[in-house]
Amino acid sequence: MIDVLVAGGGPAGLAAAVHARLAGLTVVVVEPRTAPVDKACGEGVMPGGVVALRALGVEAVGRELRGIRYVDGARRAEAPFRDRPGLGVRRTTLHHALHERALNLGVHIEPGKVGEVRQTPDSVTAAGITARWLIAADGLHSPTRRRLGLERPGSARGRYGLRRHYRVEPWTDFVEVHWSGHGEAYVTPVADGLVGVAVLSRVRRGYDEHLAGFPALTTALRGAAATEVRGAGPLLQRVRRRVAGRVLLVGDAAGYVDALTGEGIALALATAEAAVRGVVTGRPERYERDWTLLTRRHRLLTRALLAASGRPATARLVVPVACRAPAVFSAAVHALR
Template sequence: MIDLLVVGGGPAGLATAIHAALADLDVVVVEPRTGPIDKACGEGLMPGAVRALAGLDIAVTGALISGIRYLDHRHRAEAAFRRGHGLGVRRTTLHTALAERAAALGVPVIPAKVGTVRQDRHQVTAAGLTARYLAAADGLHSPLRRQLGLDRPDPRPARYGLRRHFAVEPWTDFVEVHWSGRSEAYVTPLGPRLVGVAVLTGERAAFEQHLAAFPALTARLPERAATAVRGAGPLRQPVASRVHGRVLLVGDAAGYIDALTGEGVSLALTGAAHLVRCVREDRPQAYERAWLRASRRHRLLTDGLVRVRARPALATRIVPAAARLPALFGAVVNGLA
């Protein structure tokens, strides 16, 4: 019998499969789409994610990232990474590297859709396959999570992400976060002549309209973008539990607060490692506790920032406060890194 059936062949699913293969588990991935899958993403890997990928013997090419910089129309705060560096990596490049590593380990990827999941005390069945456990890595709006009744309502206003690329020489090796009254624009260096710009906002409008709120940033960008706009949202996805019998949620499917702190890939890689360890030990319930511990700092900080962002009188003080308290800003950045 298969030890672990992974539903979803994106970065979280492939990372889970790689961890499982390295742990000598029999693992199969089910993913209906072929080729690298692109989606709205800030495309910045924090140092923790770079180290996690290296631990899986995965090398990705990208632009070195030395730290994080916050800016508004008057203030600037920055913090350099103290341990290692981050990387600006196209999501398709990351996906390809993970897929190649999984293939090298002999992980089969079956092009199929998953309908109804059935499970009992000993096994779980989906897509015509039976396994001891199933990892749901099917994304932000996980159909499996919804099928299992694990979604929870969120009364707060929704937030959305939009991303596109510009063919321009990066002017810094920091990820820049530009703040306006109602949105943030993340600028990530990705290569010799490529930057990614992702806008996070609670308002629905065209990418160009959102970008106009950042005149200093707009002045650095060419008029024509290199890629089309990709969007995602609502971002916040409360989840009742990461474990439902023999089904375990990983990556964005495990719950999501916001992209504001840029930790999505790092959390997916960490969650994958904990999930496989709990499957190997045959202790699925331990995964919920492990995931909560591993994500606690990220969840507290991200939730706090999103709550402050929702209050205009406080949101305008975020960058000035970071500029006045550089040691605290540096501690926060490196705590997440």
Template sequence: MIDLLVAGGGPAGLACAIGAARAGLDVAVLEPRPAPIDKACGEGLMPGAVHALRALGVAAAGRPLRGIRYLDGRHTAEAAFPAATGPGLGVRRTVLHGALAARAAALGIPVLPRPAGPVVQRGDRVTAAGIAARYLAAADGLHSPVRRALGLQAAAPSPARYGLRRHYEVAPWSSCVEVHWGPDAEAYITPVGRELVGVALLTTRRGGFDEQLARFPHLVRRLAAGAPGQVRGAGPMRQSARRRVAGRVLLVGDAAGYVDALTGEGIALALAGAAALVDCVRRDRPEAYEAAWRRASRRHRLLTAALLRARHHPLLAPRIVPAAARWPAAFRRAVGALA
């Protein structure tokens, strides 16, 4: 019987496995898809995520990000990450996943090409895919089958938001992540290579990528010269879990619940949750994980939920960027909190 079995070999799952191996635990990962796996992702890592990856011994190539810029067509607000945190990183999802997978392989962590399947708990063990472990980390994504199977899925507030992402072969024009605010959608522009930017769209409206991007005509013109890549989609973004622990099963990453991609902290939150999970497993205290996860995610949940409420309020939404431009010190503090 191993110490920790991880269901899901994405960034959250591999971070759990790497952290567990570095803590001296016997760990294995269940992931039926070969790495690297691409998915809709803003691809901008906050400085905290960069530091967390470095602590795991993971190095991913990308473009340094010096801050966040908000634009709405008339107003612009920009704030650099604090000098104490250093820059963020724009990195393709496949590059990040490949770097994590390489680190796991270097540590000798088995990644088994099979789904978790039914999860069975008995006494001192939990079994999935025929493998017994003291604990199971469910890192199986936004629409986690393990979360649903264990009855941990909770109803999420509406309206639902959806994400689309495409790359364009154009030279980045900024070293910031740009967030372009429209009436009912945002466009996130992240430099991820010398001649490559990622464009992620978040919206409550259904529709294809080109239809959604057309609401930002200045971006359409700017991206026109670049060859477009494949479109990836995700959603609904908001997912809620009743709790993060069910016996010997612990939810981590998007499976633990997700508010929104508005603040670009998905990877940072996954890495923080993975570290908390490994610590609780190492101490044989699964009951402590719920409180540890809440502490690790509290700032993210509060800040993202507040911004999302403003986004959905018809009077407040048009004032988000003007307010950030009018009170730059407050905007810098918010970006510093994200960093």
């Protein structure tokens, strides 16, 4: 019997596997996809996430991010990160770095899906493997979470995200959030000659239709070669609890509000570390409390911004208010992980 079985080999699952190996535990990761795995992602890592990656011994190559800038036409509000930079990095580059670190530490990565989960008071069995603990990091629409009955109904008006890359030299070292009455566009420099542009909205329509709502951005990208579009959603995922016996949910599987603040990777890394700490100490109930504390500021800030962006009239006020109250905007940015 091994110590930890991880369902899902994305950033959260691999981070959990690395933490477990650094704690001296035996680990197997079950993942159906071949590395490196790509998916719709804003690809900005907040400063706390960069620190967390380095603590894992992971160095991913990308573009340094100096802060966050809100844009609406001629209006701009920006807040530099206070102590250290963030990182714009291709999802595949980040995944490769985490994958290689896990392999180098002796993590076994098995192709396949976890499927049915069976528990006893002392063990959990899935994918034909018996372990003392199962960490479920199988994404936004986690099959493990669903099978264990941990989901709660989501909103009927969910938000969706679409992402594409453009081969153009980055014009900023900030994450730019362009606002409109119907959604946002996020511009993240991720490599030399490459920017990622993600759009988020409650309105379901094609990527180009969304981008047309941001004329200045459309002009900046005109003529640039573009990659295929990847999508994700609905983004809101409500969870009854994150611990069920010997199963702990981490990353997006543990519940998700929205990608609006760009904290997904940082929170995935933080919750993975907290879950492993609960396993190592034999006190998984602590993880539920730790998850609540780790994500509280993110959940409060994201819900406040979602409420403001929920109607065109109020969405148009976000950038003007940020311009008039730069101290408040900076404080909100500094509250991000």
